[in-house]
Amino acid sequence: MTEGLNPLFNESGISDGAAGASKRLTVLSGPSGVGKSTVVREIRRRHPEVWLSVSVTTRRPRPGETDGVEYHFVDDARFDRLVEADDLLEWAEFAGNRYGTPRGPVESHLRAGQPVLLEIDLQGARQVRGTMPDALLVFLAPPSWEELVRRLTGRGTEAPEVVRRRLDAARVELAAEKEFDMTLVNTSVREVCDDLLALMVAPSV
Numbered sequence: 001m002t003e004g005l006n007p008l009f010n011e012s013g014i015s016d017g018a019a020g021a022s023k024r025l026t027v028l029s030g031p032s033g034v035g036k037s038t039v040v041r042e043i044r045r046r047h048p049e050v051w052l053s054v055s056v057t058t059r060r061p062r063p064g065e066t067d068g069v070e071y072h073f074v075d076d077a078r079f080d081r082l083v084e085a086d087d088l089l090e091w092a093e094f095a096g097n098r099y100g101t102p103r104g105p106v107e108s109h110l111r112a113g114q115p116v117l118l119e120i121d122l123q124g125a126r127q128v129r130g131t132m133p134d135a136l137l138v139f140l141a142p143p144s145w146e147e148l149v150r151r152l153t154g155r156g157t158e159a160p161e162v163v164r165r166r167l168d169a170a171r172v173e174l175a176a177e178k179e180f181d182m183t184l185v186n187t188s189v190r191e192v193c194d195d196l197l198a199l200m201v202a203p204s205v
């Protein structure tokens with residue numbers, strides 16, 4: 001839980017008072033398996049007006065993932081072209097695959113005044129901090145290291161070697177928590193969503 005939140009929205013969604021502040025760009029980062037996608041899914045279910053960027057990745061789709069929904073799945077050559085054309089707001093290599101945020105859609109949704117959410121890794125969050133200093137950077141932390149391992153292995157989507165790489169990256173990410181504007185501990189998805197929505201529409205943190 002986070003202290004000092006300023007919940008500005010009512011039961012129907014983001015409130016009148018949030019109109020200006022909702023133009024904010026929010027970045028959600030945290031170690032693999034902490035629950036970022038779960039939280040983002042719940043945010044979108046409760047507040048469809050929050051626009052979630054769909055990243056490009058060179059990772060293979062997991063069973064159940066659809067091109068254009070969870071990610072735009074691309075090959076290395078296509079990713080290279082996006083980088084060369086400066087079409088990515090940020091990008092990074094994570095556990096053997098590349099991931100990036102298409103620039104155009106983020107900029108147009110921000111211009112349209114919609115709250116914009118990016119779910120990206122630490123390296124990407126650092127790049128956004130550099131290029132868009134007004135963005136709100138939120139770190140999602142696990143209740144404990146043991147629970148993080150349980151969630152990542154329990155998800156059952158990665159081979160043991162990939163889990164090991166992701167846990168190596170998790171150690172680095174957890175050590176960088178202080179670089180973020182705010183930490184939310186993902187004990188309860190509902191409570192994290194309440195807090196994150198409040199942060200996304202608060203005039204300042």
Ligand SMILES: Nc1ncnc2c1ncn2[C@@H]1O[C@H](COP(=O)(O)OP(=O)(O)OP(=O)(O)O)[C@@H](O)[C@H]1O
Pocket residue numbers: 030031032033034035036037038039151152154155186187188189
């Ligand atoms: N608060 C929670 N309590 C218990 N389990 C949770 C909680 N939040 C998420 N989980 C579970 O943890 C697992 C990992 O969640 P999720 O896939 O959302 O993580 P992630 O941070 O998006 O991971 P990655 O960065 O690898 O994509 C899932 O099985 C999910 O159901």
Ligand SMILES: Nc1nc2c(ncn2[C@@H]2O[C@H](COP(=O)(O)O)[C@@H](O)[C@H]2O)c(=O)[nH]1
Pocket residue numbers: 030031032036055056059090091092094099100101119120121122123124125
């Ligand atoms: N820097 C970026 N990181 C991203 C982006 N999209 C997702 N991610 C992060 O990658 C890891 C692994 O994701 P997974 O779907 O393979 O489990 C995770 O931390 C994501 O948040 C992006 O566009 N840029």
